[in-house]
Amino acid sequence: GEPGPWFNQLDMDGDKTSVFHDLDGSVSEYPGSYLTKDDNWLVRHPDCINVPDWRGAICSGRYAQMYIQAYKSSNLRMKIIKNDFPSHPLYLEGALTRSTHYQQYQPVITLQKGYTIHWDQTAPAELAIWLINFNKGDWIRVGLCYPRGTTFSILSDVHNRLLKQTSKTGTFVRTLQMDKVEQSYPGRSHYYWDEDSGLLFLKLKAQNEREKFAFCSMKGCERIKIKALLPRNAGISDCTATAYPRFTERAIVDVPMPRKLFGAQLKTKDHFLEVKMESSRQHFFHLRNDFAYIEVDGRRYPCSEDGIQIVVIDGSRGHVVSHGSFRNAILQGIPWQLFNYVAAIPDNSIVLMASKGRYITRGPWTRVLEKLGADKGLKLKEKMAFVGFKGSFRPIWVTLETEDHKAKIFQVVPIPVVRKKKL
Known part of the structure; x- marks a missing residue:
């Protein structure tokens, strides 16, 4: 069949915002x-694990x-940014046809976070935000x-879709202090208009209980309505340059990642291998600390010396077959030890590599990365x-x-490794 109007080529609004809850782990382990699209940073956090085969x-x-x-x-393009990943915006075209008198954008968002919303033309004079x-x-x-x-004129209401009744529940009044946005009382909330950045700040909070599988509350759908009196000849309403880094927030993991299923818990021989690698530099005043590790299915291989560390995994069964490290002294000049080590790795092997400290970033040794699948040059x-591969395909x-x-790389690799078509 044909794809629906919201899904096609993994690049329409439905594709971009899809989220799938894998309750028993039968899909993801x-x-x-x-499960979400890899570039939807509205729902991602630093510990999410990439699945490149699925994008x-x-x-x-x-x-x-x-x-x-x-x-x-109906023809505005919306850009929404989560404040902890300002360099990864999500662009939405809208879910309705362009011939309608309004447009609807339906981003899935992470709760208890901050966002900014921008437009590719002048902002709409009337907006309604439904809490779903x-x-x-x-x-x-x-x-x-x-x-x-x-x-601005801003109010909140509840719309009962079954009875087709709407009742006003409150108003938003202007405050000159940003932190007052956090303070709300029944029927009265605050908005902060930061004219320097061009951003109108609101806290959107659900006031009513919801039945388990209903998408609105038992009283109806909670909405916030904004009417804006715009100046004439206003330009494009994109405040990204003034919003960040000023309103950037630190990315944290609010809900820890679940543990992966292993061994007898898995239903099939085909499974994912969890790979985590990190190489970072941290400064504490005048002290510098270099930190690096490679982790395979929960077993960690710490990097002890400046240089590179390698872990080799059998691509058929997912077992670690060897690991080693190569100091900077070896990487300089013609690194025969490294060349010989890689030459001895069997075909159909997954090869993990991480740097530690002030490693050598140029020279003949980098050809090893190209042989294992990295881009030329x-x-x-x-x-x-x-994360590389030694074999007859990439x-x-x-x-x-x-x-x-x-x-940093957190991702899974399918075991056994077989050639697949790209999505």
């Missing part, structure tokens, strides 16, 4: 986890959804981009983590991360 990620968290309805405009799948007390903070000189930075999951301060 992580019971209770959520997806395995995550944990508490999620809900917003319906953002922009009235008298929010339990009582659940909240998010949003900063909506508007032109300078805008004034690569340029390494101060930190490096690599699997989709071959990954190289290299950054100045921190390189």
Whole structure:
């Protein structure tokens, strides 16, 4: 059949915002986890595990959804950013046809986080935000981009879709202090208009109980309605440049990742191998601490010396067959020890590599990375983590991360390793 109007080529709104709850772990091998698209940073956190074969990620968290309805405009493109990953925005075109008098955007969001919302044209003069799948007390903070000189009228209501009745539940009054946005009373909340950044800040909090599988509360759908009086000839309402890094938040893991199923817990011989690698540099005042490790299915191989560490895994069964480290003194010049080590690795092997400390970032040794699947002509930075493969083809999951301060890979590799088509 044909894909629906919200799904196609993994690049439409439905594709971008899909989240699947794997209760028993029968799909991901992580019971209770959520599966999402790998580039949906609205629902990701630092410990999510990538699944390159699916172009997806395995995550944990508490999620809900917003319906953002922009009235008298159907052709706006919306950009939404989670404040802890400002360099990873999500763009949505809207779920409705362009011929309608309004457009609806339906991002899935992580609860108890802050977001900003931007537009590719002037912000809509009328917005309604529906709180979908929010339990009582659940909240998010949003900063909506508007032109300078805008004034606002904001209220909250409950819409009973069955009875087709709407009742006003409160108003938002302006405050000149950002932290007052956190304070709300029955029927009275605050908004903060930060004209310097162009962001209107609101805290959206569900006030009513919800039945288990209903997407709105028992009293109806809770909504916030914003009417904005916009100045004439206002330009594009994209406040990203003024919002960040000012409103950037530190990325933390609120809900720990579930433990992976192993051994007899797995239903089939085909399974995932969990691979975690990190190479980072931390400063404590004048002290510098370099930290690096490779971890395979929960077993950690710490890196002790400056240079690179290698762990080799049998691609048929997923067992570690060897591991070693190569100091900087070996990496300089013609590193025959490293070349011979890699030459002796059997075909169909997964090869993990991580740097530690001030390692050699250039020179003949980097050809090893290319032989194991890295792109030709690569340029390494101060930190490096690599998942490679020695064999007759290049699997989709071959990954190289290299950054100045921190390189990190959390991903799964399918066992046994076989050639697959790219999604």
